[in-house]
Structures are given as C-alpha cells and as structure tokens.
Amino acid sequence: MASLIAPVDSHVPSEDAEALYKACKGWGTNEKAIISILGHRNAAQRKQIRLAYSELFQEDLVKRLESELNGDFEKAVYRWVLDPEDRDAVLANVAIRKSGDYHVIVEIACVLSSEELLAVRRAYHARYKHSLEEDLAAHTTGDIRKLLVGLVTAFRYEGDEINTRLTNSEADILHDAIKDKAFNHEDVIRILTTRSKAQLMATFNRYRDDHGSSITKDLLDEPADEFKTVLRTAIRCLNDHKKYYEKILRNAIKKVGTDEDALTRVIVTRAEKDLNDIKEIYYKRNSVPLDQAVANDTSGDYKAFLLALLGKEE
Amino acid sequence: MASLIAPVDSHVPSEDAEALYKACKGWGTNEKAIISILGHRNAAQRKQIRLAYSELFQEDLVKRLESELNGDFEKAVYRWVLDPEDRDAVLANVAIRKSGDYHVIVEIACVLSSEELLAVRRAYHARYKHSLEEDLAAHTTGDIRKLLVGLVTAFRYEGDEINTRLTNSEADILHDAIKDKAFNHEDVIRILTTRSKAQLMATFNRYRDDHGSSITKDLLDEPADEFKTVLRTAIRCLNDHKKYYEKILRNAIKKVGTDEDALTRVIVTRAEKDLNDIKEIYYKRNSVPLDQAVANDTSGDYKAFLLALLGKEE
Numbered sequence: 158m159a160s161l162i163a164p165v166d167s168h169v170p171s172e173d174a175e176a177l178y179k180a181c182k183g184w185g186t187n188e189k190a191i192i193s194i195l196g197h198r199n200a201a202q203r204k205q206i207r208l209a210y211s212e213l214f215q216e217d218l219v220k221r222l223e224s225e226l227n228g229d230f231e232k233a234v235y236r237w238v239l240d241p242e243d244r245d246a247v248l249a250n251v252a253i254r255k256s257g258d259y260h261v262i263v264e265i266a267c268v269l270s271s272e273e274l275l276a277v278r279r280a281y282h283a284r285y286k287h288s289l290e291e292d293l294a295a296h297t298t299g300d301i302r303k304l305l306v307g308l309v310t311a312f313r314y315e316g317d318e319i320n321t322r323l324t325n326s327e328a329d330i331l332h333d334a335i336k337d338k339a340f341n342h343e344d345v346i347r348i349l350t351t352r353s354k355a356q357l358m359a360t361f362n363r364y365r366d367d368h369g370s371s372i373t374k375d376l377l378d379e380p381a382d383e384f385k386t387v388l389r390t391a392i393r394c395l396n397d398h399k400k401y402y403e404k405i406l407r408n409a410i411k412k413v414g415t416d417e418d419a420l421t422r423v424i425v426t427r428a429e430k431d432l433n434d435i436k437e438i439y440y441k442r443n444s445v446p447l448d449q450a451v452a453n454d455t456s457g458d459y460k461a462f463l464l465a466l467l468g469k470e471e
Numbered sequence: 472m473a474s475l476i477a478p479v480d481s482h483v484p485s486e487d488a489e490a491l492y493k494a495c496k497g498w499g500t501n502e503k504a505i506i507s508i509l510g511h512r513n514a515a516q517r518k519q520i521r522l523a524y525s526e527l528f529q530e531d532l533v534k535r536l537e538s539e540l541n542g543d544f545e546k547a548v549y550r551w552v553l554d555p556e557d558r559d560a561v562l563a564n565v566a567i568r569k570s571g572d573y574h575v576i577v578e579i580a581c582v583l584s585s586e587e588l589l590a591v592r593r594a595y596h597a598r599y600k601h602s603l604e605e606d607l608a609a610h611t612t613g614d615i616r617k618l619l620v621g622l623v624t625a626f627r628y629e630g631d632e633i634n635t636r637l638t639n640s641e642a643d644i645l646h647d648a649i650k651d652k653a654f655n656h657e658d659v660i661r662i663l664t665t666r667s668k669a670q671l672m673a674t675f676n677r678y679r680d681d682h683g684s685s686i687t688k689d690l691l692d693e694p695a696d697e698f699k700t701v702l703r704t705a706i707r708c709l710n711d712h713k714k715y716y717e718k719i720l721r722n723a724i725k726k727v728g729t730d731e732d733a734l735t736r737v738i739v740t741r742a743e744k745d746l747n748d749i750k751e752i753y754y755k756r757n758s759v760p761l762d763q764a765v766a767n768d769t770s771g772d773y774k775a776f777l778l779a780l781l782g783k784e785e
Contacts, residue, residue: 275589278626288628291665302657303617306665310624312592314602343616351605351620 160432160468163199170205173198174213177206177222186225188458195234196465199429200241207238230459233421237466241426242276245269246284248422249277249309253296257383259305260390261422262293266308267394268401271315278309300341300384307350308391314353323356328363335375340385349391357395399431403438406447415454420463424451428466436467474746474782477513484519487512488527491520491536500539502772509548510779513743514555521552544773547735551780555743556590559583560598562736563591563623567610571697573619574704575736576607580622581708582715585629592623614655614698621664622705628667637670642677649689654699663705671709713745717752720761729768734777738765742780750781 173194180190198206210218222234236244245265252261265277281289290310294302327348334342352360365371373396376389393401402423409416409423427435439447448469452460487508494504512520524532536548550558559579566575579591595603604624608616641662648656666674679685687710690703707715716737723730723737741749753761762783766774 275626282626282628282630286628286630286632288626288665288667290625291628291667294661294665299657302661307620307624310621310626311604312589312596312602312624314596314600314605316596316600318600343612347608347616351602351608353602353605 158431158433159429160436161197161199161428161466162468163197163202168198168202168205170202170209171213173202173206174210174218177210177218178214181221181225188226188230189461191222191226191234192458192462192465195238196462203238204240226458228459229417229421229455230457230462232417233425233459233462236421236425237428237462240280241429242273242280243284244426245277246280246289248426249281249289250285250292253292256296259301259383259387262305263308263387263390264394264398264401266305266311267391268398271312274309275312300346301387303341303343304346304350304384304387304391307346311350313351315355316353317355318353319356319359321359323352324359324363325367327352327360328367331360331364331372332368332375335372335379338379340376340379340388345388349388349395354395361392361396399435399438402427402435403442406435406439407443410450410454417455417459420451420455424463424466428468432467472745472747473743474750475511475513475742475780476782477511477516482512482516482519484516484523485527487516487520488524488532491524491532492528495535495539502540502544503775505536505540505548506772506776506779509552510776517552518554540772542773543731543735543769544771544776546731547739547773547776550735550739551742551776554594555740556587556594557598558740559591560594560603562740563595563603564599564606567606570610573615573697573701576619577622577701577704578708578712578715580619580625581705582712585626588623589626614660615701617655617657618660618664618698618701618705621660625664627665629669630667631669632667633670633673635673637666638673638677639681641666641674642681645674645678645686646682646689649686649693652693654690654693654702659702663702663709668709675706675710713749713752716741716749717756720749720753721757724764724768731769731773734765734769738777738780742782746781 176190176194180187180194194206195203207218210216210221219235219238222238223231226234236247239247248261249265252258266274269277278289281287281292285292290306293309294306297305330342330344331348334340334345339345348360349357361372368375373389373392376385376392379385390401405419406423409419423435424432436447439445439450443450448464448467451463451467455463490504490508494501494508508520509517521532524530524535533549533552536552537545540548550561553561562575563579566572580588583591592603595601595606599606604620607623608620611619644656644658644662648654648659653659662674663671675686682689687703687706690699690706693699704715719733720737723733737749738746750761753759753764757764762778762781765777765781769777
C-alpha cells in the first residue's frame with residue numbers, strides 16, 4: 158500500500174500551479190506551501206500541475222523549483238516532481254556515471270514490473286539520446302557488465318505459472334555454482350536475467366529447502382567482491398524487494414550522518430507504491446516507527462517533505 | 472513501400488467474415504475467395520475480420536483456416552492472418568526449437584524497430600508463458616547465446632544523432648577484432664547489441680572508409696562458423712535489411728526445389744512494409760521481376776496468394 162495521501166477528485170491543476178508560482182515568487186520561498194501541495198499529489202496529478210504551470214507561466218516548474226530550493230530538500234523535490242519513469246532514468250544515469258553505484262541500477266531492473274522497466278528505458282532514450290543498456294555497457298566490463306546489462310534488458314514474463322522441474326534443476330545449478338565459487342557461471346547469469354519472478358522465487362525456495370540455507374545467506378558467507386554484491390542485491394530485489402528496502406532504510410538511518418541519498422530514493426520511489434508495507438516491516442524489525450526514525454534523523458523542510466510522503470504530517 | 476493492395480475505406484469486417492465462412496463451409500474449400508479477401512487486407516483489417524468471425528460464428532478463424540487448407544498455402548495463410556507481432560513470436564519460437572535457424576531470430580531482432588521488437592516480446596509472453604529471451608537463452612550456449620540474447624533484448628535508441636568520436640573508435644575495435652580473429656570479443660557483442668542503428672551504420676561506413684573493404688566482406692573472407700554467420704547476418708540486417716531480404720529471396724528461388732519457408736517468410740513479413748522496395752532491388756540485381764520469378768517457381772493457390780501479397784494478380 159502507498160503511504161502518499163493525495164486528494165481523489167478535488168484536484169485542480171491550475172490552482173496548484175498558481176499556488177506554486179506564488180510560493181516561488183519574489184524574495185524568499187514558501188517551502189511550506191510547496192510541501193503542502195507537492196507532498197500530496199500523485200504522479201498523474203503532478204504531471205498535470207507541470208503542464209498547467211508551463212502553460213500559465215511559460216516556464217518549467219522543475220527548473221524553477223531547482224533554482225528556488227537547495228540541499229537535500231531540493232534533491233528530494235526534484236526527484237519527486239518528475240514522472241516516475243523519468244526519475245528512474247535520471248537515477249540510473251547518475252548511477253552509471255558514478256560507477257560502482259550498481260545497486261540503484263539493480264533496484265530499477267529487478268523491482269519494477271516489466272512494463273515499468275520498459276517505460277524507464279523509453280524515458281532514458283528521450284532524455285539522454287542513448288539507450289540505458291548502451292550507456293551501462295559502455296561504462297562497465299566483464300562479468301558485471303554481463304549481469305547488469307542482462308538485468309536491465311530483461312522483459313520478464315509476469316504470469317504465475319511455475320515449472321517445477323526447472324525449479325529443481327536450476328536450484329541445483331545455483332547451489333553448485335556457489336559451492337564451486339563459480340559465481341559468474343553463465344548459467345547463473347542466464348537464470349537470474351531471464352526467468353520470471355514467480356519462477357525465481359520458487360527456485361530460491363527450492364534452494365533453501367534442499368540445501369538448508371538461503372541463497373543470499375550462502376552468498377553472504379563468501380568473501381565480498383563487487384560481482385557478488387551485485388548478484389546478491391539482484392536476488393534480494395527479485396525475491397522480496399520490500400524487505401530489501403527496509404534494510405536500505407535501516408542502514409541509511411543508522412549511518413553516522415545519515416545517508417540522505419538512499420533515504421530520499423527509497424521514500425520518493427516507494428511512496429506511491431508500497432511504502433506503507435515497508436513501514437510495517439521497518440517497525441517489526443526495529444521497534445521504532447519509520448516516520449519517527451526519519452524525524453529524528455532529519456530536519457527542516459527536508460524532514461517535513463519526507464514525513465508528508467510517509468503519510469504523516471508533523 | 473508496401474506491395475499489399477488493400478481497400479482504404481470500403482472495408483466491412485462482418486462481410487469479409489461471412490464470405491470466409493462460406494468459402495470454408497461444406498465439402499471443398501473456395502481457396503480463390505480466401506485469397507481474394509485475405510490477400511487484400513492489412514493487419515488492422517485482418518484483426519477486425521478475426522474478431523467479427525469469432526463473434527458471428529463462435530469459432531476461431533485461424534483454426535478454421537488451418538483445418539481447411541494445407542501445404543505451403545496453409546502455412547502462408549496462417550502466418551499472414553496473425554497479427555504481425557504474433558506472427559513474429561511464432562516464427563521466433565519455431566526457430567528456437569529448431570536450433571540452428573538463428574537467422575530468423577536475428578531478422579526479428581535487427582530489422583524491426585525498437586517498439587516493434589518489444590511488441591513481439593509481449594506477444595511471446597502471451598502465447599508461450601515465457602519470455603523470448605528466456606527460451607532463447609535456455610536453448611543456446613556460449614558466444615551464440617550472448618550475441619542472440621543481446622540482440623533480442625535490445626531496445627535501441629532510434630534518433631539520428633551520431634557520435635563521430637565513437638564511430639571512429641568502434642570501427643577500429645571491430646576491425647582489430649576481425650584482424651585478430653577475436654570475433655566473439657565482448658566489445659564486438661557490446662557494440663552490435665547496444666548502439667543505435669544510425670550509429671552502427673556510421674560505424675560500418677567508417678570501417679569501409681578506413682580499411683578499404685566492408686565489414687561484411689571481411690567477415691566473409693574468414694572460414695565460416697555458426698557464430699560468424701550470426702554476426703554477419705546481424706550486421707547485414709542492421710545495416711540494410713532490404714538488400715539482405717533480396718538475397719534471401721534470391722537464394723530461396725535459386726535453390727533446387729525452392730525454399731518455401733524463406734519465400735513465405737519474407738513476402739508475408741514485408742508485404743505491408745517495404746516489399747515494393749525489395750522488388751526493385753531484386754529486379755536490379757536479377758534482371759527478372761520478383762513476381763515473375765515467384766510465379767515460375769511456385770504453383771496453385773500458394774502461387775496465387777504470394778502474387779496477391781506481391782501486389783500482382785495472376
């Protein structure tokens with residue numbers, strides 16, 4: 158369930174656009190007004206507001222907000238105000254250029270549905286005049302490239318059908334590869350980049366039933382390297398992305414100084430999807446409500462904005 | 472330009488459905504009537520006819536035609552009556568199961584536009600409850616797998632922008648790989664599976680300008696093997712698919728006994744797209760009109776149907 162609280166019917170894009178214009182006009186910016194509007198509009202509504210704004214004031218709302226705001230608040234609002242697929246295209250591009258930030262790419266490739274991932278690839282074309290896989294492949298090499306390019310180019314089948322024979326044989330292939338430390342085995346990459354999520358979940362369950370521990374646990378027992386980290390992130394995102402995001406949030410908050418990039422990313426990308434479920438998992442694991450933990454770790458407009466997206470006003 | 476001659480406005484799907492029903496009813500089938508209707512309807516019209524037929528007669532037109540017709544004629548009508556993306560999904564699946572028939576897969580991956588290829592991947596999901604890349608990867612290994620899976624999963628950028636610096640460096644990478652007989656070099660696969668067609672064409676031109684002969688010519692000078700054949704087919708389809716198809720038709724007709732599979736495939740898949748251009752190239756190369764060559768090499772209803780799709784009645 159989404160955490161975002163947005164009006165269902167009563168939304169008038171041109172009124173929002175006018176209010177945002179006023180909030181940005183003259184000396185000083187009315188951040189509270191910006192939060193009270195944008196923190197309560199879903200993707201379709203935000204798109205209408207952007208269109209109304211550009212029609213009424215002949216300027217780009219996104220650029221205007223960028224010039225008015227700053228710091229973590231600016232970053233969060235910028236990410237939020239974009240269309241979800243466009244935001245993910247931006248996140249992917251930033252991650253590609255900052256090589257080593259592969260978990261963001263893995264999240265986009267493995268958490269989104271097939272059609273959502275495709276929408277990101279389309280948005281990437283429009284924004285960067287390249288394909289996502291083209292830039293990714295040009296910035297990576299070897300096994301990491303094979304795995305990442307395979308993940309972002311996948312268009313997985315999304316039905317529930319499971320082939321039990323395959324589940325057994327592919328659980329064994331994965332287990333043998335880990336036992337032999339052949340993590341980059343071409344069949345490991347083939348299985349993870351082409352099978353449906355339902356099939357993979359059944360395979361991971363089979364793995365755990367047959368071999369007594371989970372595949373992610375077995376991978377964690379091995380000395381970490383970049384490839385194994387990407388592999389493990391992919392498995393976690395494919396298998397249970399809500400649990401994965403809880404851990405990202407936990408680490409972001411636990412970190413001395415807070416990892417605002419991760420905090421913003423998870424809240425902004427999940428607020429309209431399943432952030433309420435993630436909040437529940439967070440509370441179970443940490444015995445502290447997520448909004449309280451976020452409130453303790455952030456401040457000012459940034460804090461107010463994240464709390465709005467979390468469905469809790471200050 | 473398309474070769475198919477279809478009515479622009481005057482098409483009434485229910486009338487066509489009734490006429491097809493009559494043509495199939497009772498003893499004997501009126502093949503001429505089937506050809507005179509289906510041989511002159513575009514994809515949107517054929518779809519409407521299928522829907523009208525199933526509504527009026529509670530049966531599937533495609534299945535009915537399959538049971539009424541036979542031989543090469545049946546195969547051609549079956550391929551033609553499907554939606555283009557569904558037809559390509561069927562062609563790809565047949566090719567995957569008949570391993571070694573990789574040129575059909577390469578054609579689909581490299582000739583279609585990014586959105587058309589995607590439509591085929593969607594149709595493949597619906598028909599086979601797997602993804603295209605999943606089945607392809609499970610039926611292939613090694614370098615062939617890397618290249619083929621990379622080609623079918625590509626979602627290439629389709630703008631005209633060309634990066635000249637890349638053109639130069641990647642023409643050199645390709646040339647060095649061929650010179651060193653490292654045809655399966657990971658950069659060769661990366662370049663061919665991720666760059667836009669405009670970029671690749673510029674790269675192939677650069678190759679020819681810098682090195683005095685074309686990349687396809689240089690590949691042909693090497694001893695043939697399966698990987699090199701797939702590589703060369705991909706380059707030809709990406710670079711100039713009309714010229715490629717002319718050669719497929721030429722070989723299909725020249726072959727003792729005629730290669731009906733290839734003949735049907737090219738005519739059925741290109742009749743609504745650019746078969747007139749391919750006819751022109753064929754005539755220039757062979758000094759015989761394509762429809763005349765097809766008429767000399769085929770017979771009966773199959774011949775009449777192909778000629779209808781070629782835009783020429785007997």
